[in-house]
Amino acid sequence: MRSKIAALLAVCVGLGFALTGCGSDDGADTKAAFVYVGPVGDAGWTYAHDEGRQYAAEETGVETAYVEAVPEGTADFANYVRDFIDQGFNVIFGTSFGYMDDMLALADEYPDVVFEHVSGYKMNDTNFGNTFGRMYEPRYLSGMVAGAATKSNLIGYVAAFPIPEVIRGINAFTLGVQATNPSAQVEVVWTSTWFDPAVEGDSAQAVLDKGADVIAMHQDSTAAGEKAEAAGARWVSYNSDMRAFAPNAFLTAPVWNWGPRYVEIIEAAKAGNYSPTAYWGSMADGIVDLAPIASDVDQSVVDMVMEAKAAIIAGDLHPFTGPLNDQDGNQVLGAGEVMDDGAMLGMMFFVEGVIGSTG
Amino acid sequence: MKRPRLNLREAPLPGGQPLAFAIGLTIALFVGTLLLLGAGHDPVRIYSRMFEASLGGPDAWAVTLNRAVPLGLAGLAVAIAGSMGLWNIGAEGQIMAGAIAASWVARIGGDWPGLVLIVVMLLAALGGGGLLAVGPAIARARLGVNEIITTLMLNEVAIRLVQWLIHGPWKDPGAHNFPLAPMLPDQARLPTLFSRAHYGLLIAAAVILISSLAVRYTAWGYELRIAGSSEATARYSGISLSRKILTVLVISGGIAGLAGGVELTGTADRLTESISNGFGFAGIIVAALALMRPSGVAVVALLFGAVQIGGQSIQTLGVSSSVSTILQAFVLFGAIGAGVFSRYRILLEGEAPAVPEKVNQ
Numbered sequence: 001m002r003s004k005i006a007a008l009l010a011v012c013v014g015l016g017f018a019l020t021g022c023g024s025d026d027g028a029d030t031k032a033a034f035v036y037v038g039p040v041g042d043a044g045w046t047y048a049h050d051e052g053r054q055y056a057a058e059e060t061g062v063e064t065a066y067v068e069a070v071p072e073g074t075a076d077f078a079n080y081v082r083d084f085i086d087q088g089f090n091v092i093f094g095t096s097f098g099y100m101d102d103m104l105a106l107a108d109e110y111p112d113v114v115f116e117h118v119s120g121y122k123m124n125d126t127n128f129g130n131t132f133g134r135m136y137e138p139r140y141l142s143g144m145v146a147g148a149a150t151k152s153n154l155i156g157y158v159a160a161f162p163i164p165e166v167i168r169g170i171n172a173f174t175l176g177v178q179a180t181n182p183s184a185q186v187e188v189v190w191t192s193t194w195f196d197p198a199v200e201g202d203s204a205q206a207v208l209d210k211g212a213d214v215i216a217m218h219q220d221s222t223a224a225g226e227k228a229e230a231a232g233a234r235w236v237s238y239n240s241d242m243r244a245f246a247p248n249a250f251l252t253a254p255v256w257n258w259g260p261r262y263v264e265i266i267e268a269a270k271a272g273n274y275s276p277t278a279y280w281g282s283m284a285d286g287i288v289d290l291a292p293i294a295s296d297v298d299q300s301v302v303d304m305v306m307e308a309k310a311a312i313i314a315g316d317l318h319p320f321t322g323p324l325n326d327q328d329g330n331q332v333l334g335a336g337e338v339m340d341d342g343a344m345l346g347m348m349f350f351v352e353g354v355i356g357s358t359g
Numbered sequence: 360m361k362r363p364r365l366n367l368r369e370a371p372l373p374g375g376q377p378l379a380f381a382i383g384l385t386i387a388l389f390v391g392t393l394l395l396l397g398a399g400h401d402p403v404r405i406y407s408r409m410f411e412a413s414l415g416g417p418d419a420w421a422v423t424l425n426r427a428v429p430l431g432l433a434g435l436a437v438a439i440a441g442s443m444g445l446w447n448i449g450a451e452g453q454i455m456a457g458a459i460a461a462s463w464v465a466r467i468g469g470d471w472p473g474l475v476l477i478v479v480m481l482l483a484a485l486g487g488g489g490l491l492a493v494g495p496a497i498a499r500a501r502l503g504v505n506e507i508i509t510t511l512m513l514n515e516v517a518i519r520l521v522q523w524l525i526h527g528p529w530k531d532p533g534a535h536n537f538p539l540a541p542m543l544p545d546q547a548r549l550p551t552l553f554s555r556a557h558y559g560l561l562i563a564a565a566v567i568l569i570s571s572l573a574v575r576y577t578a579w580g581y582e583l584r585i586a587g588s589s590e591a592t593a594r595y596s597g598i599s600l601s602r603k604i605l606t607v608l609v610i611s612g613g614i615a616g617l618a619g620g621v622e623l624t625g626t627a628d629r630l631t632e633s634i635s636n637g638f639g640f641a642g643i644i645v646a647a648l649a650l651m652r653p654s655g656v657a658v659v660a661l662l663f664g665a666v667q668i669g670g671q672s673i674q675t676l677g678v679s680s681s682v683s684t685i686l687q688a689f690v691l692f693g694a695i696g697a698g699v700f701s702r703y704r705i706l707l708e709g710e711a712p713a714v715p716e717k718v719n720q
Contacts (some may be wrong), residue, residue, distance in 0.1 A: 039680060067674040073631025076671065083675045085414060085717055097537065101628050121535055162526065164536045192522060346536045359527070 004186045030091060030270040032056065032262075033084035034066040035077060037096035038195055043242045044220030045194070045256075049095045049118070051240070059263045062270065063090065072098025081106055085113055091269045093262065094118065104128060114269040118258075119165070121278070121345070129276030131261055133287040135165075136172035136344070137312050138254035140319035141290045141305050142236045143176020145252050146184075146214045148301040149178075149234045153184040156207025158217040160194055160222045162358050165345045166218050169254075171351045172319045173216055173236075178353055180304065187212060188356030197223035208233055214251070225249055241291040253291040261287050280341065299341025320344060325352045365703040370393030372701045379701040380694055387693020391686050398682045405673050412672030413665040421554035423665045425626055428559040429454070430667075432618035433642025435567050436488075440506075440611040441651035442574055444587040447608060449495065449510025450615035451639025452517030453488035457616025459521060460487025460622045462540065462630040463531070465547045480547065481562070481620045488616015489609045491517060496608035500601035506608060514639070519584035521632050523717030529630070541632040550626040559621040564657065566614065581655060583607065615639060641667075648695040650702070659695055666690050 034053050038046040048067060057064040067080050077099050081092055091114045094103050100120035107115040113230035115128040123129050146155055156179060160166050174186045187210065204215050208231045216236040217224040225246035228235040235249040240277040243250035261281060269272040281287035285337035290309060293302050311317035322333030327350040333339060348358055372379070392402040413423045433450045440447040456638075461481040468476045495509035524540065531541040549557040574580035586593040586603055593600055618638060627634055645663055649655030670687035674680055 033675070065675060065677060067680070069680045071633040071636055073627060073629070073633050074636045075422075075425060075626040076636070079668065079671065080675060083672050087675060098539075098631065098633075101433075101542065121537075161538060163538055298705075350537050 003312035030060075030266065031063045031065070031087075031089040032091040032093065032266050032269075033081075033089040034064065034093045034095065035068060035070050035099065035100070036066055036068045037072060038220055039069045040066075041200050041220070043222055043237075043245065044239045046095070046220070048240045048256040049093075049258055052256075052262050053093075055259030056266055058260035059259070060266045060270065062091075062266055072096055077102045078106060085110055088294055090114065091116070091266055093144045093265075107354045111169055114265065116265050123276045123278055125276065127274065127276065129265075129274075129279065131265075131279045131281070131287075132278060133255055133256065133285075134282040135256075135288050136168050136319055137283040138288050138290040139169045139172040140176040140179075140312070141180075142216070142252050142254050143173035144180045144305050144308060145176075145297060145301060146173070146216060146234070146236050147177035147179065148298070150181060150184050150212075150302075151211045151216045151249055152211050153181065154207075154210065154212045155184060155186045155214045155216065156204060156210075156212035156357075157354075158200055158203045158207070158215060158219065159188050159189045159190050160190055160218040161192060162190060162348075164345060167350065168219060168344055170354060171347065174351055174353045175319050175324075177309070182302065184353075186216075186354050188350070188354060190356075191219065193219060195220040197221040200224050201227050204228060205231075215249075222246065228328055237291075243291075243294070250294055251297065252293045255289055255291050257286055257289055260285075281311070282313075284315075317348075326350065327352060327354055363707055365699070366706045368471050368702055368704055375701045376698045379699075382699025383692075384690070384694040386697075387689045390693070391689045394682065394686060394689070395678075398678070400676070400682075401679055405676060405678060408432070408673050408676055409669035412630050412671035417554045419668075421551075421556035423661070423668045424556045424560050425664075426668050427657075427660045427664030428557075428563045428625065429618045429622045429636075429638040430641055430645055430663050431563045431567055431657055432621065433615055433638045434645025434656040434660050434663075435570055435642075435653055435679040436611045436613075436615035436618070437642045437646035438649055438651050438653050438656050439570060439574070439614065440607055441646055442580075442653065443583045443603065443607050445604065445608060445611075446507045447492070447510050447611045447615070447645065448507050449492065449513050449612070449639070450618075450642045451635050452510075452514035453491050453612045453615035454515040454619035454622070454635035454639050455514075455521050456491040456612075457484035457488040457619030458627075458630055458634045459517075459524065459619075460484050460490075460616065461623045462524075462543075464703040465543050466529070466541075469544045469547075470545075475625055476544070476547050477549065480624055481617060484616045484620020484623070485613040486616070488619060491616070492608050492612025496605045496612075500604040500607065510608075518632065521630065525630065525632065542628050543624070547624055553595070557625040559625040562617075562621055566617065567653060567657050570614070571652075574653050581718070615642070618642075644691070648691070648698075649653035650699065653667070662695055663691060667696075 020106035036046040040046050040050045053064050070076050070080060091115050095118040097119045098124050100117055101118050103115045104122050107124055111127055117130045119132050120130050156172055170188055177184050177186060187207055189207055191199045191203050193199050200219050200221050204224035204227040214234045215224050215228045217238055222245035223243050225235040225237055225242060229249040234251050235246050236251050237253040240255055241253055308317055318338045320339035322337035323335045324333040326332050350358055395402045395405055412419055425710045436450045437447050461480040464483045491513055495506045498504035498509055499506040526538045529540045531539045549559055551557050582598045586598055586600060645659050649659045667689050670683045674683050
């Protein structure tokens with residue numbers, strides 16, 4: 001790599017700096033590295049990111065690489081990133097919230113490298129931006145499917161950590177449930193895990209034992225789905241289409257589609273015109289979507305959901321539209337009022353219809 | 360059926376540890392080559408990257424040494440308890456307790472001068488880790504409750520405590536409800552010695568040196584080793600076992616806590632759930648490979664750190680984390696574990712006259 005740079009430099013000097021064309025607009029010079037918080041595995045958050053990486057590699061033709069299972073808040077993250085940069089990688093994706101401050105510092109240290117952070121909120125003016133998706137849109141749609149499917153009117157939600165992202169998902173899901181079944185309620189169980197099949201399976205079992213007949217979830221494991229399958233209940237998975245793990249229980253899933261966004265970043269880096277943004281993509285952008293609905297779901301339900309999906313994409317339907325009350329009956333939004341992004345990003349309350357507490 | 364057992368050699372093998380190390384490393388690298396070939400990688404490229412990233416220059420050394428610091432302190436914590444035949448499986452939690460205590464000091468002492476702040480943070484870390492070991496220590500000393508179980512279980516308590524703090528009272532109000540503790544004040548960071556290697560190296564080296572000397576040359580250390588080799592002998596010679604158990608376990612916890620404090624001020628920006636990053640459990644392996652001798656911990660920790668850093672680095676070449684972990688284990692046990700055979704031999708029961716039990720040193 002060093003000799004390559006030297007050669008490039010020599011060419012630049014030879015041609016004189018007045019001539020353009022020595023920027024890194026040659027695809028061979030752009031290399032993108034991904035740092036994942038979990039193992040890639042065969043379903044879940046990291047799996048969805050790796051699908052995106054492979055898509056981006058194919059679409060852009062750039063070399064990509066990844067490291068998996070990198071813990072947050074340790075020296076490991078920066079060690080890996082420096083290793084990558086050492087090997088000539090100049091686009092770094094970090095796909096977990098806890099990498100945020102490390103990325104901010106590294107972006108400052110390596111101004112020629114593009115850093116894109118998934119799920120955080122910090123950025124700089126030159127080479128560090130962030131990306132996330134409005135998962136609440138397909139969450140709402142998956143809630144509609146779940147609301148139509150429940151007979152006991154109790155839906156279990158196996159939730160990860162009480163942070164805004166997860167709470168927003170629970171609320172959007174619950175509002176979707178109420179759109180098709182106003183008398184159904186959603187009971188939340190916190191696992192304090194992102195990936196722990198034993199805990200997540202046990203938590204699903206606990207709500208199933210209480211009479212829930214549909215289970216939704218936020219973690220990376222398929223354990224909740226397997227418990228639902230065994231109990232003859234239904235399941236809304238998350239992150240990726242997990243139907244293979246519980247074919248009878250699976251209803252649908254709000255899923256991530258990172259590929260096109262990764263292509264966008266890599267292309268910008270390649271062209272030398274990357275500029276950082278706080279990107280919060282929607283279903284209309286394609287970064288989030290609803291997995292195909294199970295074939296045994298009534299066509300009338302599918303039609304209703306597809307109609308809502310079209311309305312969300314067209315901008316005619318927003319899941320967080322008033323009148324909206326919190327769990328205790330206090331009004332959050334008046335009739336017709338739409339929640340702004342700031343309120344959604346910091347959401348720390350449950351809407352009416354959720355059983356459980358946010359802490 | 361005859362059971363195999365480790366038997367102390369009367370004299371170490373000619374060539375001793377270095378020779379065993381070389382042979383073990385060769386075998387490990389050979390087995391690792393098969394593994395890498397099986398997984399479709401070029402072993403030469405992988406091994407050279409492993410070396411490059413861990414020992415191939417000042418920057419690499421800095422990363423390795425920073426890793427060796429928490430490994431060494433955690434290993435020392437386990438080894439000190441181990442010198443007396445006690446198992447501290449709770450270093451992981453004690454590291455967290457130490458980091459919690461140090462973070463607490465940083466919260467109240469945000470405007471203190473750097474040196475004062477860091478010293479008080481590290482003392483608090485020592486105390487925090489020690490505090491988490493008090494329960495198991497009393498239970499073991501007074502009631503004979505197995506310390507393996509109690510120290511292990513407290514790991515869970517410590518991680519939940521960190522989670523609770525981060526999600527609750529210590530959540531950074533500027534973080535939009537994200538579960539993040541605030542960043543440490545700038546003057547609470549350990550300065551660096553060279554490249555990115557921080558002063559934790561000197562702290563760890565000093566603590567390991569003092570502990571080794573104390574265990575080997577003081578009356579206190581002598582009693583410790585007597586108690587470790589034979590409880591009956593210790594009782595007969597009038598050593599107060601329960602007091603010894605109490606102090607040793609609390610010191611052990613304190614040293615692990617110090618690892619947490621050093622890690623916090625040295626490499627982390629803030630208190631996080633992964634502040635201990637498995638160092639507490641790795642410390643058990645470090646101590647075991649050092650044969651529970653505090654003096655051996657430093658060398659083992661350095662090699663362990665190099666293997667870990669090198670092993671992680673090869674993941675950037677496309678080696679999966681599982682293959683990398685297996686490879687790290689091969690090298691670790693091959694290279695360091697082989698050292699055991701220079702001092703011990705494997706005998707089948709009843710095969711040879713047992714050499715009298717020797718006190719660990």
